[in-house]
Amino acid sequence: MSAPLVPVILCxxxxxxxxxxxxxxxxxxxxxxxxxxxxxxxxxxxxAGLSADCARIVxxxxxxxxxxxxxxxALPTVAGKVxxxxxxxxxxxxxAVALATLAVAxxxxxxxxxxxxxxxxxxxxxxxxxxxxxxxxxLAADGWLVTFGIAANTPETAFGxxxxxxxxxxxxxxxxxxxxxxxxxxAREFLTTGKYSWNSGIxxxxxxxxxxxxxxxxxxxxxxxxxCWAASHEYAAGNKDAVELxxxxxxxxxxxxxxxxxxxxxxxxxxxxGDFGWxxxxxxxxxxxxxxxxxxxxxxxxxTLFIDSSQCFVxxxxxxVAVLGMKDTIVVDTPDALLVMPTVHAxxxxxxxxxxxxxxxxxxxxxxxxxxxxGTYTVLQxxxxxxxxxxxxxxxxxxxxxxxxxxxxxxxxxxxxxxVTSDEQVFLVGTNESTYIKAxxxxxxxxxxxxxxxxxEVQSGEYVGEDDIVRFDDG
Numbered sequence: 001m002s003a004p005l006v007p008v009i010l011c012x013x014x015x016x017x018x019x020x021x022x023x024x025x026x027x028x029x030x031x032x033x034x035x036x037x038x039x040x041x042x043x044x045x046x047x048a049g050l051s052a053d054c055a056r057i058v059x060x061x062x063x064x065x066x067x068x069x070x071x072x073x074a075l076p077t078v079a080g081k082v083x084x085x086x087x088x089x090x091x092x093x094x095x096a097v098a099l100a101t102l103a104v105a106x107x108x109x110x111x112x113x114x115x116x117x118x119x120x121x122x123x124x125x126x127x128x129x130x131x132x133x134x135x136x137x138x139l140a141a142d143g144w145l146v147t148f149g150i151a152a153n154t155p156e157t158a159f160g161x162x163x164x165x166x167x168x169x170x171x172x173x174x175x176x177x178x179x180x181x182x183x184x185x186x187a188r189e190f191l192t193t194g195k196y197s198w199n200s201g202i203x204x205x206x207x208x209x210x211x212x213x214x215x216x217x218x219x220x221x222x223x224x225x226x227x228c229w230a231a232s233h234e235y236a237a238g239n240k241d242a243v244e245l246x247x248x249x250x251x252x253x254x255x256x257x258x259x260x261x262x263x264x265x266x267x268x269x270x271x272x273x274g275d276f277g278w279x280x281x282x283x284x285x286x287x288x289x290x291x292x293x294x295x296x297x298x299x300x301x302x303x304t305l306f307i308d309s310s311q312c313f314v315x316x317x318x319x320x321v322a323v324l325g326m327k328d329t330i331v332v333d334t335p336d337a338l339l340v341m342p343t344v345h346a347x348x349x350x351x352x353x354x355x356x357x358x359x360x361x362x363x364x365x366x367x368x369x370x371x372x373x374x375g376t377y378t379v380l381q382x383x384x385x386x387x388x389x390x391x392x393x394x395x396x397x398x399x400x401x402x403x404x405x406x407x408x409x410x411x412x413x414x415x416x417x418x419x420v421t422s423d424e425q426v427f428l429v430g431t432n433e434s435t436y437i438k439a440x441x442x443x444x445x446x447x448x449x450x451x452x453x454x455x456x457e458v459q460s461g462e463y464v465g466e467d468d469i470v471r472f473d474d475g
Contacts, residue, residue: 003111003206005137007047008100010093011040011059011067011119016353016364017283017346020337021315024365025062028281029119030070034290034301038070039281040119044082046126047117050133054081056103057119058096061086064242065373084242088250094218094261095253097203098225099245101210106229110208113140116258118201122290124277132274135170136204144168144270145213146204147175147263149197151275155187158282158347160199160259162271163190175269178259197273201280203258210262217265224253283346284330288313298323302333311343336368374399375452387464391445393418393453398446401472407461409437411445416453419446442472 015028022028029040037045040057047055059067064086071082085099097116104112115133123129136146149162158181165176178199182190190196214222231246254261263269279286291299291313298306302316309326316333323331330346332339339352356364369378374397380388393399393416401421411418412434420429421444422437428448429435437443439461447453 003113003141004053004108005051005113005115005133006053006104006108007044007051007055008097008104008114008116009040009043009047009055009057009119010096010116011057011063012087012090012096013118013120014353015120016350018281018287019349019353019364020332020334020339021317023363023367025370026066026367027063027120030063030066031120031281031287033122033287039122040067040070043117043119043121044071046123046129047115048081049126050115050130052081053108054083056083056085056100058085058087058100059119060090061088061244066371069371082241086242086244088245088247091250091253091255093201093258094221094256095225095228095250097210097258097262098214098221098253099229099250101207101214102225102229103243105207105211108207110206110211112207113137114203114205114207114210116203118280120281121200121202122277122279122281122286124279126276128274128276129278132272132276133204135172136272138170139168139172139270139272140204140206140209143206143209144172144268145209145263145266146172146270146272148200148202148204149271149273150200150278151273152191152196152198155184155191156198157181157184157187159280161187161190161196162199164195164197164271164273168270170272172270172272175263175271178264197271198278199259200278201259203263209268213262213266216267218261221254221256221261224249228253283349284313284315284332285343285346287315288330313343334367337363373397375447377457380456382464385460385462385464387459389457389459391453391455391457393445393447393455395447395450395452399444401442401444403442403470403472404439404461404468405470406439406463406468407459408439409443410458410460411435411437412456412458414454414456416447416451416455417449418453418455419448420444421446 011029014024015022018028030038032038139146160181161179163176164173166174228246228249231249232243288299293299296310298312300314303320304314305322307324309323312323312326312329314321314331321333328343330341330343353364369376375393378390413429413431415431418429420435423442
């Protein structure tokens with residue numbers, strides 16, 4: 001019987017070049033493209049077409065409920081087979097791959113094959129990709145650690161490169177060396193040799209071979225990962241589909257990529273070249289390419305209008321954005337931030353994020369709408385001594401039992417029915433009804449119904465910051 005193929009999806013990374021849509025609290029894998037599916041959902045759908053085995057998603061603990069909600073629309077046969085490894089901190093890809101390998105080896109045996117996929121890539125030719133995966137599986141079953149190289153057709157300076165060496169079976173090559181992102185002159189030289197491909201960050205290997213390679217070339221990481229796995233446990237909320245990685249031992253692991261830690265040092269590393277419409281969706285021009293162009297090569301997402309303009313892209317999340325007399329311009333409009341730039345500066349968006357971080361502005365972290373395990377809240381308006389929010393609570397979910405020292409809260413139910421705990425009282429509040437929670441009151445909001453609960457929350461008081469909260473339990 002052939003060894004199982006287990007997809008491992010790495011769901012992390014801030015995607016700073018895609019600000020203001022991608023932010024730390026809602027990063028790039030959750031971005032939705034032209035067909036309404038997020039990058040994460042597309043990756044899982046792609047993985048499901050390659051393997052009927054249970055997929056593993058490695059993600060930050062804060063993205064667990066986001067990930068589950070994002071995959072709720074997938075086929076039950078797909079979403080029901082997903083298991084999560086929850087990281088307490090960002091430690092790059094090597095710790096993530098090491099822990100995923102240990103998890104797969106324990107559940108499905110050390111002969112299981114892992115297919116490691118970043119959650120934020122696009123692949124247009126899924127048939128061609130599947131053929132490359134078949135070639136990689138054959139090599140991995142023979143003990144090779146396999147990476148996927150993308151046929152380099154332009155002198156890109158934003159990608160790492162792989163130099164191919166001796167030819168192997170299955171149209172693969174032994175890896176001669178990995179090369180960091182080159183300057184333009186070197187990238188042009190690489191292209192002329194025909195021996196270099198772009199490093200995709202996609203890998204395939206047998207669990208036992210990765211564990212052996214870790215022991216040999218990264219023994220400290222290997223030992224630390226085993227200690228972390230031994231100390232980890234099911235997610236605290238009792239969900240059987242997730243393992244929460246131990247904070248202390250995981251945080252002590254070296255923050256290093258799997259390329260540096262293992263693939264550049266291991267003895268038996270192969271590259272499978274491929275040309276299957278791959279994109280790492282690293283900047284806004286790649287996003288623009290997912291939308292249909294008009295006669296002047298303008299592309300738009302949302303409510304857009306182009307007049308006397310060419311080769312522009314607009315992303316709008318609500319209001320109409322009109323572009324007049326512009327060329328080679330990108331406009332990204334979100335409810336709380338607007339980005340306007342010449343296309344040639346698309347790689348420089350990280351400078352905006354760095355400036356926000358340096359100034360203490362949290363717009364590089366949060367959107368106006370924030371996801372929580374119980375639903376979402378949107379800040380509609382705020383000012384001195386007040387804040388106005390829209391809350392949407394999922395059916396059969398509740399907020400924590402909590403108390404605020406400085407703010408009062410008025411709740412007006414827009415739709416659904418709320419069950420409210422206010423000190424010793426428990427009562428229902430229906431549509432078009434309201435209630436008042438005075439500062440210092442222990443309170444909880446619940447949705448006992450089968451439909452979403454929507455309400456408007458008006459906060460008032462001497463301080464309305466999010467940190468004015470004391471939680472007594474999480475319900």
